[in-house]
Amino acid sequence: MTALASHAAAPTGARSRLRRLADSERFLAWALLAPAVVFIVALVGFPFVLALLYSVTNVTVGTQSASFVGLAKFRQAMESPAFWGAVRNTFLFTLVSQALVIVLAGTLARLLMMEFRGKWFVRLLILLPWVAPISLGSIGWLWIFDSIYSVINWTLRHIGIFGPETWPIWLGQPTLAMASIITVHVWRMLPLAAIIMLAGFSGIPKDIHDAAAIDGAGFWRRELQIILPLVLPIVLVAVLFGIVFTATDMIVIFIITRGGPFDSTQVLASLAYYTGIDGGDLAEGAAISLFLFPLLVAIAYLMLRLARRTEVT
Amino acid sequence: MATVETRKISKFYTHEQAAVDGIDLFIPEGEFIVFLGPSGCGKTTLLRMIAGLEHPTAGDVLIDDRVVTALAPRDRNIAMVFQSYALYPHMSVFDNIAFPLRARQFAKAEIPGKVRWAAEMFGIARFLERKPRELSGGERQRVALARALVREPQVFLLDEPLSNLDAKLRTSARDELQQFQRRIGTTTIYVTHDQVEAMGLGDRVVVLSQGKVRQVGKPLEVYDEPADTFVAGFLGSPPMNLIDRGSAILGFRPEHFLPIEARETGNDAVRFTFRVTRVEYLGADRLVYGMLEGGAGEAKVLSRLPSTVPLPVQLGERHEFVIGRRDLKFFDRQTGLRTAPIPL
Ligand SMILES: Nc1ncnc2c1ncn2[C@@H]1O[C@H](COP(=O)(O)OP(=O)(O)OP(=O)(O)O)[C@@H](O)[C@H]1O
Numbered sequence: 001m002t003a004l005a006s007h008a009a010a011p012t013g014a015r016s017r018l019r020r021l022a023d024s025e026r027f028l029a030w031a032l033l034a035p036a037v038v039f040i041v042a043l044v045g046f047p048f049v050l051a052l053l054y055s056v057t058n059v060t061v062g063t064q065s066a067s068f069v070g071l072a073k074f075r076q077a078m079e080s081p082a083f084w085g086a087v088r089n090t091f092l093f094t095l096v097s098q099a100l101v102i103v104l105a106g107t108l109a110r111l112l113m114m115e116f117r118g119k120w121f122v123r124l125l126i127l128l129p130w131v132a133p134i135s136l137g138s139i140g141w142l143w144i145f146d147s148i149y150s151v152i153n154w155t156l157r158h159i160g161i162f163g164p165e166t167w168p169i170w171l172g173q174p175t176l177a178m179a180s181i182i183t184v185h186v187w188r189m190l191p192l193a194a195i196i197m198l199a200g201f202s203g204i205p206k207d208i209h210d211a212a213a214i215d216g217a218g219f220w221r222r223e224l225q226i227i228l229p230l231v232l233p234i235v236l237v238a239v240l241f242g243i244v245f246t247a248t249d250m251i252v253i254f255i256i257t258r259g260g261p262f263d264s265t266q267v268l269a270s271l272a273y274y275t276g277i278d279g280g281d282l283a284e285g286a287a288i289s290l291f292l293f294p295l296l297v298a299i300a301y302l303m304l305r306l307a308r309r310t311e312v313t
Numbered sequence: 314m315a316t317v318e319t320r321k322i323s324k325f326y327t328h329e330q331a332a333v334d335g336i337d338l339f340i341p342e343g344e345f346i347v348f349l350g351p352s353g354c355g356k357t358t359l360l361r362m363i364a365g366l367e368h369p370t371a372g373d374v375l376i377d378d379r380v381v382t383a384l385a386p387r388d389r390n391i392a393m394v395f396q397s398y399a400l401y402p403h404m405s406v407f408d409n410i411a412f413p414l415r416a417r418q419f420a421k422a423e424i425p426g427k428v429r430w431a432a433e434m435f436g437i438a439r440f441l442e443r444k445p446r447e448l449s450g451g452e453r454q455r456v457a458l459a460r461a462l463v464r465e466p467q468v469f470l471l472d473e474p475l476s477n478l479d480a481k482l483r484t485s486a487r488d489e490l491q492q493f494q495r496r497i498g499t500t501t502i503y504v505t506h507d508q509v510e511a512m513g514l515g516d517r518v519v520v521l522s523q524g525k526v527r528q529v530g531k532p533l534e535v536y537d538e539p540a541d542t543f544v545a546g547f548l549g550s551p552p553m554n555l556i557d558r559g560s561a562i563l564g565f566r567p568e569h570f571l572p573i574e575a576r577e578t579g580n581d582a583v584r585f586t587f588r589v590t591r592v593e594y595l596g597a598d599r600l601v602y603g604m605l606e607g608g609a610g611e612a613k614v615l616s617r618l619p620s621t622v623p624l625p626v627q628l629g630e631r632h633e634f635v636i637g638r639r640d641l642k643f644f645d646r647q648t649g650l651r652t653a654p655i656p657l
């Protein structure tokens with residue numbers, strides 16, 4: 001008994017020291033957070049600070065030295081028509097694709113709530129675009145929209161909607177190109193949004209649905225007055241994420257249209273890339289990429305506050 | 314107000330096991346009926362089929378002599394109170410109570426008056442602006458009742474509406490609920506696994522076990538004249554003593570099993586030799602544990618003595634105890650059903 005007690009009271013060796021460390025919350029908190037912190041500082045914080053620095057200089061890809069030029073690069077960017085076109089496209093691209101994603105993801109999530117045979121397979125199919133590498137998917141879409149081999153056109157022509165010489169050039173006409181880009185982006189964002197919404201819908205207790213059914217609520221009343229308000233906080237998070245992600249992303253555009261035709265699908269992110277890397281004007285590219293930053297911070301703040309306010313229970 | 318009837322109603326969630334197994338019930342207009350049974354016996358399933366929230370595998374539900382089996386819940390003119398209350402968390406108390414009215418297209422001008430009437434009925438008029446999360450459990454339960462009452466349905470369905478309240482509140486809520494039902498006279502079906510609630514509230518009690526009705530009757534009937542050993546062993550705390558006596562099972566309530574001094578003995582009483590092994594004090598009562606001796610071997614039984622009756626025996630000693638002949642119940646050994654008395 002005494003031997004046991006003294007042994008427990010005076011632990012020795014490296015093992016017990018480790019165990020003491022593992023019990024210390026302060027140590028654990030830091031140990032577990034450290035990788036994430038390193039990651040964020042290296043891959044987000046550092047480039048962000050670099051962009052801030054670049055945007056107020058006249059640095060280019062080739063030069064070693066750079067001098068401070070104040071806000072001149074911002075002014076230079078705002079004076080070019082391509083910039084304002086990109087701003088317009090960014091808004092159009094973000095708003096339309098997010099609206100579509102929310103409606104489609106909401107519908108999809110509701111369908112996935114139902115019980116039917118082969119549900120697991122449908123779930124798998126829906127998650128596929130998210131799991132598959134985006135570049136691979138986009139190349140598939142490139143083929144779908146191809147000016148000669150497009151399967152859409154082939155189908156439409158065989159149904160008899162288009163004659164032999166009149167089919168649309170999906171990626172060659174400004175409006176169609178934008179629509180194509182939005183389609184691909186919606187296809188890509190849909191799985192995650194649907195899964196997030198599915199979580200929101202599943203979080204509503206069964207009794208609430210039953211109570212609404214007994215109280216006599218019809219389809220629209222149930223959707224709009226019960227279900228929508230209850231999933232709103234989680235939908236807002238999905239929307240926030242979607243907006244920030246869409247407004248800062250360029251992979252789809254880079255692979256499918258490269259901003260064309262005539263800059264009609266050029267968004268700020270892609271313009272910043274083409275100006276800064278391809279065009280070599282690092283400073284102006286940095287200035288362009290920073291343009292949306294205050295706006296996105298404001299949106300994020302607003303959405304999070306709204307989500308907090310509508311929080312239930 | 315309406316009658317409710319089920320005809321051979323069954324529910325199979327899986328192929329092997331019936332949750333509800335061919336139940337026939339008739340509930341007359343204005344009755345307060347209680348479904349009582351152990352957990353998992355199918356009470357909620359039966360209630361949900363009457364509500365239309367669950368579709369029966371077989372059989373029919375009739376409300377007011379009309380078959381409603383295929384109708385949606387909203388078309389049955391019933392109201393339900395859930396164990397979780399199922400209040401809409403994002404709506405104020407007012408909007409919660411007004412919701413069924415709005416859903417049924419009541420005139421806009423009519424709604425505030427009706428909501429106020431229902432809220433006053435349950436004493437929650439001062440909470441109308443609050444959200445459910447800002448209410449106590451008892452207040453939430455009243456809001457749920459007000460929401461059910463407000464559109465004056467034909468039938469009230471309540472699924473363990475008091476089980477989330479503390480013991481004291483439950484007693485007063487039970488009392489209020491009964492008075493309220495008497496006042497409005499709406500046919501009410503009340504589900505519980507608490508026999509005290511069932512005894513206190515019901516005009517009649519339906520005792521269920523494993524998806525089947527074991528007995529239907531007034532509270533005293535099911536208590537005094539149990540139809541089988543299940544009902545005998547389920548009702549009462551402690552429940553009826555059941556002992557094996559050869560061809561039959563003999564049953565008697567602990568409170569009828571008294572020391573010989575405590576009872577006038579005539580030829581209507583049966584004597585037993587009882588060896589006391591333990592006494593438990595419960596305040597107003599004492600539970601006396603022991604062995605019944607003689608006859609066809611020993612059997613564990615217990616007696617419930619009011620503390621006003623002296624206990625004339627020490628632990629470990631034998632004593633003569635008696636039971637009134639009318640208080641002895643006999644059950645068939647095979648089926649468990651009541652049988653005629655046999656000579657002891
Ligand atoms: N949705 C369901 N799917 C499969 N089985 C179910 C379902 N609902 C209930 N059951 C089963 O049916 C039986 C009856 O359940 P029910 O909920 O009606 O019991 P209960 O009498 O209300 O019990 P409790 O007092 O615990 O609420 C149980 O064995 C339960 O496991």
Ligand SMILES: [Mg+2]
Nearest residue numbers: 356357358472
């Ligand atoms: Mg239940």
